[in-house]
Amino acid sequence: xxxxxxxxxxxxxxxxxxxxxxxxxxxxxxxxxxxxxxxxxxxxxxxxxxxxxxxxxxxxxxxxxxxxxxxxxxxxxxxxxxxxxxxxxxxxxxxxxxxxxxxxxxxxxxxxxxxxxxxxxxxxxxxxxxxxxxxxxxxxxxxxxxxxxxxxxxxxxxxxxxxxxxxxxxxxxxxxxxxxxxxxxxxxxxxxxxxxxxxxxxxxxxxxxxxxxxxxxxxxxxxxxxxxxxxxxxxxxxxxxxxxxxxxxxxxxxxxxxxxxxxxxxxxxxxxxxxxxxxxxxxxxxxxxxxxxxxxxxxxxxxxxxxxxxxxxxxxxxxxxxxxxxxxxxxxxxxxxxxxxxxxxxxxxxxxxxxxxxxxxxxxxxxxxxxxxxxxxxxxxxxxxxxxxxxxxxxxxxxxxxxxxxxxxxxxxxxxxxxxxxxxxxxxxxxxxxxxxxxxxxxxxxxxxxxxxxxxxxxxxxxxxxxxxxxxxxxxxxxxxxxxxxxxxxxxxxxxxxxxxxxxxxxxxxxxxxxxxxxxxxxxxxxxxxxxxxxxxxxxxxxxxxxxxxxxxxxxxxxxxxxxxxxxxxxxxxxxxxxxxxxxxxxxxxxxxxxxxxxxxxxxxxxxxxxxxxxxxxxxxxxxxxxxxxxxxxxxxxxxxxxxxxxxxxxxxxx
Numbered sequence: 001x002x003x004x005x006x007x008x009x010x011x012x013x014x015x016x017x018x019x020x021x022x023x024x025x026x027x028x029x030x031x032x033x034x035x036x037x038x039x040x041x042x043x044x045x046x047x048x049x050x051x052x053x054x055x056x057x058x059x060x061x062x063x064x065x066x067x068x069x070x071x072x073x074x075x076x077x078x079x080x081x082x083x084x085x086x087x088x089x090x091x092x093x094x095x096x097x098x099x100x101x102x103x104x105x106x107x108x109x110x111x112x113x114x115x116x117x118x119x120x121x122x123x124x125x126x127x128x129x130x131x132x133x134x135x136x137x138x139x140x141x142x143x144x145x146x147x148x149x150x151x152x153x154x155x156x157x158x159x160x161x162x163x164x165x166x167x168x169x170x171x172x173x174x175x176x177x178x179x180x181x182x183x184x185x186x187x188x189x190x191x192x193x194x195x196x197x198x199x200x201x202x203x204x205x206x207x208x209x210x211x212x213x214x215x216x217x218x219x220x221x222x223x224x225x226x227x228x229x230x231x232x233x234x235x236x237x238x239x240x241x242x243x244x245x246x247x248x249x250x251x252x253x254x255x256x257x258x259x260x261x262x263x264x265x266x267x268x269x270x271x272x273x274x275x276x277x278x279x280x281x282x283x284x285x286x287x288x289x290x291x292x293x294x295x296x297x298x299x300x301x302x303x304x305x306x307x308x309x310x311x312x313x314x315x316x317x318x319x320x321x322x323x324x325x326x327x328x329x330x331x332x333x334x335x336x337x338x339x340x341x342x343x344x345x346x347x348x349x350x351x352x353x354x355x356x357x358x359x360x361x362x363x364x365x366x367x368x369x370x371x372x373x374x375x376x377x378x379x380x381x382x383x384x385x386x387x388x389x390x391x392x393x394x395x396x397x398x399x400x401x402x403x404x405x406x407x408x409x410x411x412x413x414x415x416x417x418x419x420x421x422x423x424x425x426x427x428x429x430x431x432x433x434x435x436x437x438x439x440x441x442x443x444x445x446x447x448x449x450x451x452x453x454x455x456x457x458x459x460x461x462x463x464x465x466x467x468x469x470x471x472x473x474x475x476x477x478x479x480x481x482x483x484x485x486x487x488x489x490x491x492x493x494x495x496x497x498x499x500x501x502x503x504x505x506x507x508x509x510x511x512x513x514x515x516x517x518x519x520x521x522x523x524x525x526x527x528x529x530x531x532x533x534x535x536x537x538x539x540x541x542x543x544x545x546x547x548x549x550x551x552x553x554x555x556x557x558x559x560x561x562x563x564x565x566x567x568x569x570x571x572x573x574x575x576x577x578x579x580x581x582x583x584x585x586x587x588x589x590x591x592x593x594x595x596x597x598x599x600x601x602x603x604x605x606x607x608x609x610x611x612x613x614x615x616x617x618x619x620x621x622x623x624x625x626x627x628x629x630x631x632x633x634x635x636x637x638x639x640x641x642x643x644x645x646x647x648x649x650x651x652x653x654x655x
Contacts, residue, residue, distance in 0.1 A: 002407050006415040006444035006492075007643035009407040012374045013442050015634075018435040019626035024351035025051075025343055025368040027286075030336035031092070032085025035366050036062075037332075037341070037353050038069050046621025050081055050094060052107070053353075053367050062107050067114070068097035071285075073130035073146045073158075074541035075586055075618070079189065079286025082132040082141070093117065093132045093141050093165075101170075102129045102143070102163055116170040117141070117163050124148025124155055127173070129163075131189025131286040138225055139165050142179065144189050144285055153539045153585070157182045160190055160201065162225060179227050186210070186541070188285050193246045197221055200244045200252060202235075202282070207544035207552075210282035211426050211456070211463070213237040216244050216254055234268065240460075242279030247292045247314075255279030255289055260460045264290060264300065264312065272317045276304040280331055281426045281456050291335035293358055299340040301329045305384075305396060305457045306431055309333075309342045311358050322356045322363040325349060328430045341366075345432035347382050373435075377405035380441040382431060389453070389480040393465070396458065397481050398431050400447040401490070409444060414492035416641045417446040417485055419478050419518075421500030421507040425470060425549070426463060428455040439630055443645070445637060446491060452477035452507075470549035471514075471563035474507045479517045494519065495641045499633065501525055502587060502618065509565035509595075512572050520575045520640040522633045525584055525618055528591040529566040531557070539585055566591070569598040575607040575653060577636045579629055581616030607653035609636070 023040030026048075030036070035053040039061075040046070047068035049061045063069065071077035081094035092105045094114075103114040121127045125148040132143040145161035160179040169175035180187065184203035191200045199221055204214040216234040219227040234254055235241040242262055244254040253271075255262045255278050262279030264271040272278070278300055279289045290312075291299045298312045300319065309329045310321040326344030330351065334341040338358040345351040353367030380400040387395040402415045409415065418440065422429045429449035437447050451457065453473040454466025465473050478498060486493035498521045500508045505526025512521045527533050534546040534553045551559055561567050580592045589612060596610055611632060613625050620626055635651035637643065 003410055004407050004444070005643065006402055006409045006413055007638065007641060008645060009402075009404045009442065009444045011378060011404070011439070011442035013378055013435055013438050015439065015627040015630040016623070017373055018439045018630055019623040021350060021373065021435050022623070022626050023621070024330075024345070025353050026330070026332055027079055027081065028332050028341040028343060028353060029082065029334045030339070030341065031083035031090045033336065034085075034090070035341055035353065035355065036081075036083060037343075037367055038080065039368055040621070041065070042621065042623035042626065045615075046623075047097070050092070051367060059367060062092070063094075063105070063114070066098070069094045070097040071095040071128060071130040072097070072100055072125070073128045073144060073285055074186070075539045076284050076541070078130045078284040079132070080130065082134050084134045084136055086136070091134065091136065093134055095129050100126060100128045102132065102141070104165060104167070115167055117165065117167055118169055118176065119171055119173050121148070121173070124151050133189055133192065134165070135225070136165065140177075140225065141165060142190050144187055145176065145178070153536070154543060156540050158185065158187050160187060160227070177225075179225075180230070184215075188282070191245050192221070193250055194248055195250065198246075199227060200246065202241055202244060207547040208237065209426065209542075209545055209548065210242070211240050212548060213239055214241045214282075216241045218252070234265070242282050243287065243289055245290070245292055247298070248294050248296060253290065253292060253298065257460050262289075264298065266314055271298075271314045272312055272319060275459065276302055277307075277457060277459070278302045281424070283427070287331040288333045289331050291333040291340060293335050293340070294337055297358055299333055299335055299342075299356070299358065301331060301333060301342065303457070305451075309340070309344060309354065309356060309363070311340075311356075320361065322354070323361065324354070324363045326354060328432050345430070347431055347433055348376060348379060350433050350435075370433075375405070378442045379403070379433060379438055380447070384431065387481050387484050389477050393453065395453070395477045395480055396451040396455070398429060398449040399485070399490070400437055400441050400449070402444040402446050403441050404444065407444070414489065414495075415444060415446050416495035416497065416637065416643075417448055417482065417491035418497040418499055418637070419482050420447055420449045421452070421474065421478055421498065421504035422449065422455070423500065423502035423504045425452075425454050425466060425474060425503040425507070426456060428457045436630060440634070443634070446485075448481055448485060450478045450481050467548055468551045470546075471506070471510045475511050475514060478507060478511060479515050482517050497521055497637060497640070499524070503527065505587070506565070510563065512574055512576060513565045513568040514571070516573070518574055520636055522577045522579070522636060524579045524629070525581055525587045526578075526591065527587050528564065528595045530560040530564045532594075533587075533591065534560060537588060537590065542586065566595045566598060569595055570601075572599070572606050575636065575640055577632055577651065578608065578610045579632070580610070580612045581618065581620065582612050582614050583617045586618040605655050607655050609651050609653050
């Protein structure tokens with residue numbers, strides 16, 4: 001063991017290595033007996049490709065660059081592809097990110113490439129598609145259509161639509177057959193009953209977000225594929241139905257939080273009532289926390305905090321979890337016969353595609369297998385912690401102490417710590433291997449991920465703590481964790497930092513303007529001006545989100561001003577790094593520009609840096625961007641905390 005100051009430990013986990021492993025597989029599915037999914041390609045401009053695992057175990061990328069399988073519906077997208085097996089080979093439909101058109105593709109069919117199924121539109125954001133359901137017997141694919149009717153972000157309508165598979169709508173918007181009337185602002189893709197006679201989908205309207213209240217709609221499918229007799233069978237303004245699907249016997253399964261926890265129901269009857277979650281926040285259209293099996297069993301992603309993959313017996317309510325090293329599963333499931341596909345990870349392994357055989361209980365990795373890029377001895381060793389916040393409320397967090405197999409710090413030194421505030425804010429930080437965290441911990445800088453009040457995974461009461469308290473509860477909880485770590489001797493009180501992206505960027509900026517807890521902060525693609533963001537400066541999906549997080553703008557305009565970091569740039573005394581994508585329509589660059597302009601009006605300047613990235617949107621996807629972000633962030637900490645990091649490019653701080 002060698003003794004070096006915290007933060008200066010040499011590490012094989014450099015920024016390029018972390019960037020190369022950014023992102024994870026998503027949107028698993030079966031095409032016949034083959035497992036398919038999407039995978040990130042950070043080194044190829046951040047695109048996502050479609051990957052196929054043949055029945056002989058060989059794996060191949062289906063679509064070469066520049067094809068990018070990703071939808072922009074509600075900007076966060078969702079299920080971007082679906083496929084069916086045929087005697088002549090698979091037929092796949094997918095959304096291409098660049099033009100948002102729906103395409104069809106027959107891999108290996110005489111070398112022919114994908115062909116468009118839908119037209120372009122010059123109006124606003126155009127035509128977008130998500131959550132496709134192929135119906136080759138009817139010559140159609142059913143999906144969600146998002147159609148812009150003007151240039152404004154709120155000039156949009158969403159309906160269920162049927163697109164011809166023969167390509168006849170590629171140049172003809174009139175050939176797209178609308179299945180619903182657009183009376184609901186938001187809809188998910190249809191799920192068809194086994195006999196094809198009924199369809200189910202979710203819908204909700206402003207100002208609710210899908211975790212506040214949704215409706216589960218059912219309609220009869222009449223001849224020619226027409227939906228009739230639409231009726232609401234579950235959900236409401238204060239009940240969130242996160243997913244619905246049909247069991248093999250024709251019963252309707254859905255995940256509802258009517259008891260305060262997302263639990264599973266079958267035709268209205270609870271299947272496994274527990275104080276844990278069998279659903280989650282519907283940030284992306286088509287997320288799946290459960291998948292019915294042919295024999296009546298149901299594959300489920302469930303848990304309190306962390307999530308497991310299990311098999312639920314609806315008759316007994318018993319859940320048997322898959323054995324294996326995975327401690328976290330994402331909301332992506334698919335089933336074929338007794339086979340279940342999921343995406344699992346752990347603190348020692350990144351997300352990988354896992355197949356579970358429901359008959360034998362055997363689980364194995366079948367895709368995107370984790371391969372240690374460095375000696376796992378450099379990985380952090382996280383601790384699950386619960387802290388006491390104001391009024392004694394519980395705060396859930398993951399603490400990642402500095403860790404290195406060959407270096408320690410002097411006995412009289414305490415480590416610097418960075419509090420990570422997750423985005424959403426109705427979301428959470430999963431406990432999984434993240435090389436961006438390891439980039440810091442392996443150098444001697446601790447990380448604390450805080451699942452502050454408002455986070456998911458702990459029931460509706462916990463996430464409702466943030467109602468009208470955004471910028472208060474999240475800031476208080478992050479500060480409580482940071483100060484507790486310092487008070488117990490885990491962290492250096494004088495070397496605490498905070499960082500976060502999107503809503504986490506808001507929490508970071510709000511923390512820097514309202515507390516003196518942190519020595520510096522890193523703010524990524526943030527919300528900074530509530531009044532502008534809540535009155536048309538963001539996209540449609542979240543345009544009314546602040547009504548629950550802060551309150552109705554018309555009723556409490558002063559609250560919007562008082563909590564906005566942009567209104568209080570003069571209060572910042574700690575150095576900060578601000579990072580923004582220039583193509584971001586969710587948290588647009590104008591938010592950062594106004595904030596910086598007000599900062600410049602001060603007499604005493606605060607050291608800071610602003611880096612804007614062309615070609616990046618909300619969340620950074622390109623490897624070169626991630627490299628610069630990590631190196632710049634580390635340089636900020638090195639300068640503020642007095643750390644010597646050899647070979648690190650120096651971030652120039654304006655003063």
